Amino acid sequence: MIAAEHLTKIFNAGTAKQLCAVDDASFRVAPGEIFGLLGPNGAGKTTLLRMLGAILTPTSGVCAVEGIRTDENPEQARRQIGFLSGNTRLYKRLRAREVLRYFGRLYGMQEGKIEQRIATLAAMLEAEAVLERRCDALSTGETQKVSIARALLHEPQVLILDEPTLGLDIMTSRTILDFIRNAKERGHTIIFSTHTMTEAELLCDRIGLIHKGRILADGTKQQIYELTGTKNLQEAFLAMVEGGMRL
Amino acid sequence: MRWPIIYTILRKELLETLRDKRTLFTMFGVPILLYPLLILVMGQVTILQQTKVEKRISRVAIAEDAAPTLRSWLEGMEKIELVSLTDPNNQLLSGQIDAAVLGPEKDSELLKETMSVDIRITYDLAEEDSRAALERLREGLQKERENLLKERLDKLKLPMEFVRPIRIWQVNVAPPKKLTGSVLGMILPMVMIIMLGTGAFYPAVDVTAGEKERGTFETLLSAPIGKAEIVCGKFVTVLALCLITGLLSLASMVLSLLFQFSQMAKAAGENLNMDIGMIQISPWTLVILFLTMVPLAFFICAMMMSIAILARDFKEAQSFVTPFYILILLPGMIAVVPGVKLTTATMFLPIANVALLFKDLLTGTAGVEEVFAVLLSTAVYAMLSLVIAVRLFEVEDVILSQERGLPLTLRRSLFPKGGTVSPGMALALFGAALLLMFYAGAYVQLRHLLFGLLISQWLLIAAPPVAALWYTRMDLRREMRLRRPSLRSVIAALLMAAGLWVLIMQLTWWQKRWLPESEAFIREMNKLFQWGQTPGGLALLILAVGFSPAVCEELLFRGAILSGLRNRFSPWVAILISGLLFGLMHQNVYMLLHTTLLGFALGFLALRSRSIVPPMIFHGVINTTTVLLATGNAPPSFLTMMEQWTEAARFPIWLLLLATAVCIVAVRLLQRQDKMETA
Ligand SMILES: Nc1ncnc2c1ncn2[C@@H]1O[C@H](COP(=O)(O)OP(=O)(O)OP(=O)(O)O)[C@@H](O)[C@H]1O
Numbered sequence: 060m061i062a063a064e065h066l067t068k069i070f071n072a073g074t075a076k077q078l079c080a081v082d083d084a085s086f087r088v089a090p091g092e093i094f095g096l097l098g099p100n101g102a103g104k105t106t107l108l109r110m111l112g113a114i115l116t117p118t119s120g121v122c123a124v125e126g127i128r129t130d131e132n133p134e135q136a137r138r139q140i141g142f143l144s145g146n147t148r149l150y151k152r153l154r155a156r157e158v159l160r161y162f163g164r165l166y167g168m169q170e171g172k173i174e175q176r177i178a179t180l181a182a183m184l185e186a187e188a189v190l191e192r193r194c195d196a197l198s199t200g201e202t203q204k205v206s207i208a209r210a211l212l213h214e215p216q217v218l219i220l221d222e223p224t225l226g227l228d229i230m231t232s233r234t235i236l237d238f239i240r241n242a243k244e245r246g247h248t249i250i251f252s253t254h255t256m257t258e259a260e261l262l263c264d265r266i267g268l269i270h271k272g273r274i275l276a277d278g279t280k281q282q283i284y285e286l287t288g289t290k291n292l293q294e295a296f297l298a299m300v301e302g303g304m305r306l
Numbered sequence: 307m308r309w310p311i312i313y314t315i316l317r318k319e320l321l322e323t324l325r326d327k328r329t330l331f332t333m334f335g336v337p338i339l340l341y342p343l344l345i346l347v348m349g350q351v352t353i354l355q356q357t358k359v360e361k362r363i364s365r366v367a368i369a370e371d372a373a374p375t376l377r378s379w380l381e382g383m384e385k386i387e388l389v390s391l392t393d394p395n396n397q398l399l400s401g402q403i404d405a406a407v408l409g410p411e412k413d414s415e416l417l418k419e420t421m422s423v424d425i426r427i428t429y430d431l432a433e434e435d436s437r438a439a440l441e442r443l444r445e446g447l448q449k450e451r452e453n454l455l456k457e458r459l460d461k462l463k464l465p466m467e468f469v470r471p472i473r474i475w476q477v478n479v480a481p482p483k484k485l486t487g488s489v490l491g492m493i494l495p496m497v498m499i500i501m502l503g504t505g506a507f508y509p510a511v512d513v514t515a516g517e518k519e520r521g522t523f524e525t526l527l528s529a530p531i532g533k534a535e536i537v538c539g540k541f542v543t544v545l546a547l548c549l550i551t552g553l554l555s556l557a558s559m560v561l562s563l564l565f566q567f568s569q570m571a572k573a574a575g576e577n578l579n580m581d582i583g584m585i586q587i588s589p590w591t592l593v594i595l596f597l598t599m600v601p602l603a604f605f606i607c608a609m610m611m612s613i614a615i616l617a618r619d620f621k622e623a624q625s626f627v628t629p630f631y632i633l634i635l636l637p638g639m640i641a642v643v644p645g646v647k648l649t650t651a652t653m654f655l656p657i658a659n660v661a662l663l664f665k666d667l668l669t670g671t672a673g674v675e676e677v678f679a680v681l682l683s684t685a686v687y688a689m690l691s692l693v694i695a696v697r698l699f700e701v702e703d704v705i706l707s708q709e710r711g712l713p714l715t716l717r718r719s720l721f722p723k724g725g726t727v728s729p730g731m732a733l734a735l736f737g738a739a740l741l742l743m744f745y746a747g748a749y750v751q752l753r754h755l756l757f758g759l760l761i762s763q764w765l766l767i768a769a770p771p772v773a774a775l776w777y778t779r780m781d782l783r784r785e786m787r788l789r790r791p792s793l794r795s796v797i798a799a800l801l802m803a804a805g806l807w808v809l810i811m812q813l814t815w816w817q818k819r820w821l822p823e824s825e826a827f828i829r830e831m832n833k834l835f836q837w838g839q840t841p842g843g844l845a846l847l848i849l850a851v852g853f854s855p856a857v858c859e860e861l862l863f864r865g866a867i868l869s870g871l872r873n874r875f876s877p878w879v880a881i882l883i884s885g886l887l888f889g890l891m892h893q894n895v896y897m898l899l900h901t902t903l904l905g906f907a908l909g910f911l912a913l914r915s916r917s918i919v920p921p922m923i924f925h926g927v928i929n930t931t932t933v934l935l936a937t938g939n940a941p942p943s944f945l946t947m948m949e950q951w952t953e954a955a956r957f958p959i960w961l962l963l964l965a966t967a968v969c970i971v972a973v974r975l976l977q978r979q980d981k982m983e984t985a
Pocket residue numbers: 070071078080098099100101102103104105106107254702703704706707708709
């Protein structure tokens with residue numbers, strides 16, 4: 060369960076460079092639901108997800124993960140979250156297994172448990188061969204697999220995925236999309252951002268259109284099509300932005 | 307702060323750094339290989355140079371028609387070859403000869419009795435060979451002069467002592483440590499600072515801007531760990547690497563220098579008059595040297611990390627940190643300047659003070675007071691820079707931003723209303739007060755002791771925290787504990803003041819046995835208390851020493867600082883740290899122990915009574931009593947009793963027991979009140 064209320068983030072407040080990256084965003088994501096954030100570059104997706112992940116402090120507004128407020132108890136909130144970003148990189152000079160162990164320890168997991176989880180996740184992602192290699196020798200797809208393992212290591216209930224398929228080929232993207240669908244079936248709460256419309260169309264139960272920091276629309280695909288009188292997300296999005304409509 | 311987390315971060319950062327060849331090389335390669343090599347090569351070159359000069363035969367020009375005796379003298383000298391003289395200047399400057407000798411032409415003139423004759427040696431100061439020739443000629447001629455003198459005296463039947471009514475002996479008492487120390491003391495501090503800087507440089511950049519560049523900060527921040535834990539883990543890594551580099555270079559430098567000295571002494575033999583025995587450094591000195599390195603390393607590491615985190619990537623961070631690296635060398639050079647000593651002015655100059663202390667330690671002239679002051683001030687600088695580093699990490703925008711710089715504004719309206727003092731701010735306030743007191747306070751007190759004390763208290767100690775809390779829109783009343791105290795806690799404060807005054811007095815008497823107060827300290831105290839001889843002076847004295855510190859120091863220590871510490875730590879830890887800071891604030895070894903203990907009591911009183919007033923009363927009573935007794939303003943019968951006790955440096959047992967009992971009663975009264983403040 061994710062709940063955001065009036066989340067706002069202003070960068071460089073009070074200076075000439077002041078920028079409102081996220082403006083008054085409110086929404087909820089239930090367990091077993093995939094919420095897709097769809098928006099162009101610089102729309103504020105990453106900033107919004109970072110606030111949900113208790114990585115950035117909102118300028119105003121609150122959000123809660125599994126009922127834990129990120130402003131009151133950020134560390135406890137982070138325990139509930141698996142955070143993954145498309146441009147997550149790994150510690151180059153460490154082996155994949157060392158990276159996973161490191162995060163396991165930061166999450167306060169027992170050594171035995173860590174090894175067990177690494178084995179399970181590697182089998183699931185078909186990445187056993189990768190474990191003993193140094194991260195600077197991994198391909199983009201392999202890196203992303205290790206990152207997914209890292210995000211799932213502590214068995215989080217909530218998944219926050221920021222453009223998880225960024226820079227991946229169709230095959231690897233498919234694996235990851237399948238994996239997201241799987242997680243939904245197991246009852247995880249998932250929020251993910253993308254700027255490819257097809258991905259959002261394929262995967263999401265609900266879609267939030269975000270532009271210049273504002274959530275312009277929030278609803279199922281059908282609702283959005285009806286509202287804008289269009290047949291696909293791309294048109295819907297353009298209609299929204301140009302027509303300045305709000306749901 | 308959870309140690310397992312910090313340890314996990316430390317282990318990972320170390321592993322990562324040790325897999326980086328560049329860092330490995332600066333850490334181990336430079337100290338282990340480069341230094342000895344450099345010193346050995348330089349040393350060998352000097353030795354070679356010297357022996358070459360020694361072995362070379364000097365060519366000395368002398369006129370064909372010079373007095374035959376003079377010629378025979380020169381012929382008799384070692385390593386001298388005679389050539390004929392044409393134009394001395396030309397011959398010298400063109401390098402044909404090393405020196406020319408001009409003397410009388412006839413033996414009769416040369417050996418005339420009862421007269422002095424002139425013998426001129428022309429040489430070229432800029433040429434080493436020419437200087438060597440001069441030296442040989444002078445020695446040879448001096449020997450001949452002695453011989454002639456002896457002949458003349460023999461004729462007159464006078465002893466040699468006739469022309470030497472006084473013999474002057476020079477006796478050197480400088481211990482070997484001092485001699486070697488002054489040589490090492492010039493080189494080592496500089497090398498130390500360079501090496502600590504080098505050791506900290508790459509790791510500091512790597513764990514901050516490097517991590518930023520590699521894009522791993524976001525992931526790290528998504529883990530359930532605090533910013534302070536991240537900074538600590540990273541900081542300890544940098545510090546460890548920095549110290550290892552420092553220690554290695556200290557060891558390698560000392561070893562190769564010692565080796566070099568002994569080589570040089572051997573090569574030079576008798577000529578240099580160098581005693582190999584004088585080259586000694588005790589292991590104990592080395593330990594103290596290392597200990598002074600720790601706070602310095604602390605400071606350098608924290609500063610470098612703070613600077614590097616502001617950069618976007620590794621390269622930029624390098625260009626940001628390099629100026630700082632060069633900047634710290636300047637104060638380091640001060641130690642090389644002859645005559646610059648550790649004084650009250652240089653004692654608090656960051657980096658320079660450590661370099662100077664280093665020099666003093668090596669020459670064995672450092673005193674307790676200097677070591678204390680340098681370690682204290684360096685620790686304060688180190689703490690402040692660490693606070694800055696933590697603050698910077700707490701601004702997520704800095705860590706996650708792809709932009710450089712500090713997206714911070716200091717506009718008052720942007721601070722949240724009613725915020726609480728953070729431990730970092732508490733430490734910053736302490737550091738500011740300490741430095742202000744040291745520079746501005748010392749200055750105004752020098753102009754006028756009592757008014758200076760008043761100004762120090764109100765403007766330097768009380769005003770900054772009040773202003774800072776007001777500016778950041780904090781709840782002044784809550785954070786400074788401006789509350790009406792209960793009657794019970796006021797009584798407890800009075801009782802505790804009476805009891806502790808006796809116990810503390812006894813403690814200072816004991817302390818004097820193993821740490822006698824210095825002349826300067828006693829003189830300073832007497833000068834202060836002399837004001838008490840007139841009624842007006844006494845009133846001023848009580849205002850400056852009794853009343854003002856009670857208000858001002860309490861606002862700072864039991865107000866802002868204790869609140870800041872209490873917001874992160876448990877009550878007892880907060881009391882302990884604030885008490886220690888209070889002790890350190892007095893900037894004096896002799897006062898450290900008892901002011902720290904009083905600080906504990908004051909902190910306890912503040913937290914128990916939840917008000918600043920009881921500590922103020924306690925503080926005021928203790929200070930005023932001390933002033934009244936020291937100025938002799940008390941009932942005569944009591945004064946004579948006190949004099950006897952002071953003489954014996956001991957209170958009677960019954961009084962000590964009574965004082966202890968009174969203290970216990972006071973603590974009991976406070977405990978009955980209510981629970982310890984938990985805000
Ligand atoms: N730490 C920061 N400091 C200042 N400005 C920032 C910071 N992070 C993001 N921004 C700005 O906030 C705006 C929103 O950025 P954000 O990364 O959230 O967009 P996004 O939707 O994720 O874009 P993309 O699709 O390119 O990832 C951008 O204009 C960006 O420049």
